Amino acid sequence: MHDIGWTHVALTTRDLRKSVAFYEQYADMHAVHERKDDGEKGTRVAWLTDARRAFVLVLIEEPADPGRLSGLTHLGIGCASRELVDQRLARAREEGLHTEGPHDSGYPVGYWAFIRDPDGHNLELSYGQEIGLTLARAGGE
Template sequence: MIDIGLTHIALPVSDIEQSIKFYATYAQMQVIHRRIDAGRGVAVAWLSDRTRPFAIVLIQTDSVDPILSPFAHLGVGCHNRESMDALCKKARQEGVLIEEPKDSGPPVGYWAFLRDPDGHTLELSYGQEIGLTVDRTENV
């Protein structure tokens, strides 16, 4: 099987271990591949939540510029509102919650923004209708 379609996003990070921990905590992602890039000599990790063939590729760099920040962000759907609220509470306590949860109704749903260790933005959401919208849309 070969990969087709959108497969990954690559993010520069200053501390790969800290970033792995953040995405494991807030996006339920785990490392599926690790290496030291032979050409550049930098640490690389691929993370996946194993729900679909898509990965975040973390690449350790000396400096992170530019960053993925609001409104540019990664979006993660949560199982329910309660689990999202628990993650937001933890994010608030850790000082990484940058926009409190709000309910914007369909199709946007209930959402909040978090800041990863390098300033990239992660959106947590519940009730967004992206999957439903894709299913309802005809191939053009």
């Protein structure tokens, strides 16, 4: 069976190990595939998942300055509670990571904050976003 539809997002990273550790800690993801590509560059790649759906975050090690998900551009992760958002935000601040929030934007956006990963990509942690309910109401799930 071949995957159809939305399957992954790929980001470049300067340090694959550091980025894998970040997404394990802040997004409850784990690596399901890692490789070093053949060729001169020998690019290292990891696929990470939260194992909730057939979707992965692909991290591609690129020593050059990678592009960034910055400003309002971000990856979004739903958390089980506001307290979990706050705990992860506090841990990120203790580790010296750039953060923004938390903010409570009400329905349907909910409670959210940004944590910047080691390469400057924004990860949004949220609680109360009703994406699944919105999809169900729209007949998309």
